[in-house]
Amino acid sequence: MMEDLHDLYQDLILDHNRRPRNKRLVIDADRKAEGYNPLCGDRVTVYVKVDGDRVVDVAFEGSGCAISTASASLMTESVKGKTLTEAKSLFRRFHGLITGEAEESRDGPGLGKLEVFSGVCKFPARVKCATLAWHTVNAALNDERDPVKTE
């Protein structure tokens, strides 16, 4: 039982929950999107700065559970420095990992640190927590104006 618990709440996740990286307002963001999980009330705002087709800064604000906070934090670390195309591909592969439909990830490069979320697919009730920040950054990258809902 405790194994399952630590499969989900791995140390890296607990660490990013306690000390989220890039959790800040970016006043001069080029793109911004809001995500909302109506089921649990989690909210996240993601800010993105792009230079040409490269993401030069990503940050987030919001409150949520450990999974959603750590996921947002790790998302910012992984997306920063990527091209727009690379970032979107990362989103798709991360989504595959979390929902247990990970075929795509076999072709592409590994997910690195993001693999700590692989335990989430065993907890269907928590999948949306892990993907909220990713759906939101994807919307920001696509410059969508409507708030993202994980429904």
Add this chain to the structure above:
Amino acid sequence: MTSAVSQSTRKSPPATGRLDVRRIREDFPILDTKVNGRPLVYLDNAATAQKPRIVLEAMDRYYREQNANVHRGVHHLSVVATKAYEDARLRVQRFIGAECPQEIVFVRSATEAINLVAQSYGRPRLRAGDEIVISAMEHHSNIVPWQMLCGQTGAILRVAPIDDAGELMLDGYEALLGPRTRLVSLCYVSNALGTINPVGEAMELAHARGIPVMLDGAQAAPHLRLDVRALDCEFLAITGHKLFGPTGIGVLYGKRSLLEAMEPYQGGGDMIKSVTFEKTEYNDLPHKFEAGTPNIAGTIGLAAAIDYVERIGLEAVAAYEDGLLRRATEVLSAIPQVRIIGTARHKAAVVSFVVDCAHAHDVGTVLDLEGIAVRTGHHCAQPVMDRFGVPATARASMAFYNTMEEIDALADGVRKVVKMFG
């Protein structure tokens, strides 16, 4: 267990001995379930309660031996089914002390009961500028139907305040009752906070001004005796699944004179006396409000659940659950990182809480892995969460089949949460 907790539990009185909880648990097959290899600890009764065997059997028997449509055949089974359906109505009538079966309308849920009153009572009567009063601790189902009604009529929704303990502020409530107030709708027991409202006083204040009152009894029915004649409410909503009955069945009680004067809620079969393309004559109460084939099995299951609860006795239930509530309050308060949301003097066996270092969802997942089912989130009461400045809470809600050991397991689980996230 920490020493602080075992000390405080020794001080608490022993559980009232009048319920044989071990025997009662045998009546609920689902309580034997294992979750993640652990015995299920079901503390989500305010969301929906588990069903005793006699409810399951009554519904099964209906489908196996009695199934037919009601009020529409001369054949044997139709007569049997109609009798079972109407007997269920009598059962509900006696359970809540209504004057006559015409005052008992079967609906889908408490939600539908409230919508029915909003649309059939409120919509034709309310004018722009009229007011409806609810409280700040309502379930969404006692907010949204009134907002919709306000949108349709131009009426205004007024919200009576609650204090930091989660109690209705009667002064603030009274101040809202004015010449334009057309209806008050209040929960008897709050699902998110457990507060038992002073509905007697609230109703007196309304009645003194000639304002009718609807009570949302969804959370009250499993814990308190509801006597509509003593309460003197105009309308009462109950939902079957929280009362150990099936889902998909609820009850609207309404005073007969009011129901008589109301237009039907939906049109269809069963609610008519005669139909021509020129004119339709509506059926008598309560059928006027029961368009279409009803949830016959649901009413039979609900009647069986009421029989079961009556046999145990709501007074014994209340006493026993009060012991569970006190124990849960005590063991959870003994954990420094825990804050209980909703500390009213009069409470049903519901403890909503937040843990400093962990979001409610993480609390819920850790407890789930221990086999403990609690609800996490906003409990369909987002304004309550906003009032207390929390995004969500974890909520343990007890029933008479829960045990002191289960409450202690909950506290152990919460200590694990603290250890992990603290």
